[in-house]
Amino acid sequence: MVEKYKNWLNRIIKLFLFALATLIIVYMARDLVEIFNVIIMPNSERSLGIISDYILAFFMLFEFIVMIVKYIEDTHNIPIKYLVIISITAILRQLLVIHNDAVQTIILTLAILILTIVLYVIELIKKKEIERKKNK
Known part of the structure; x- marks a missing residue:
């Protein structure tokens, strides 16, 4: 039922x-x-x-369409990696539109740096998980 x-x-x-x-x-x-x-x-x-x-x-x-397709392909789950990449893309787009305010540009650049570090950490965790599974 x-x-x-x-x-x-x-x-x-x-x-x-x-x-x-x-x-x-x-x-x-x-x-x-x-x-x-x-x-x-x-x-x-x-x-x-x-x-x-x-x-x-x-x-x-277009990114929303890609996210919907990815959601369906990955059995109703969107990996965090794709959300971070989409966030970086959105921030870059914002930098293209609003680039005349120095403080906001620095804040957006720092946000991109933090998200890039998050992507790196996600990849490290993924590699360690694969190595851990190999060693078992």
Whole structure:
């Protein structure tokens, strides 16, 4: 009986993830059209800030799609490594957009350094775990 409910809930979760992925893809297509319009249309304002905002939003949505796919592939589990990498990417994107405030730039750079150290520690732990399993 419990297994039946688990299967039912799993199907609902997959349906919602599919709906979310579909909505994100539709929004990405809309962003792509907007990028095209801003770049190609002669009467539109060609501000580098506007173009970069659309492009950065597009890649953020792309990362969400990748995360959903990874979640499904890894049996409904997102490894911490991917979350840290996505966080580093998001901070780098923020640095691209807001780079005129020195204090904020230093704080964001330190955040990237800390996340890079976390990635290194995760890899060390992973290697030690593999070695431990080999020695058994």
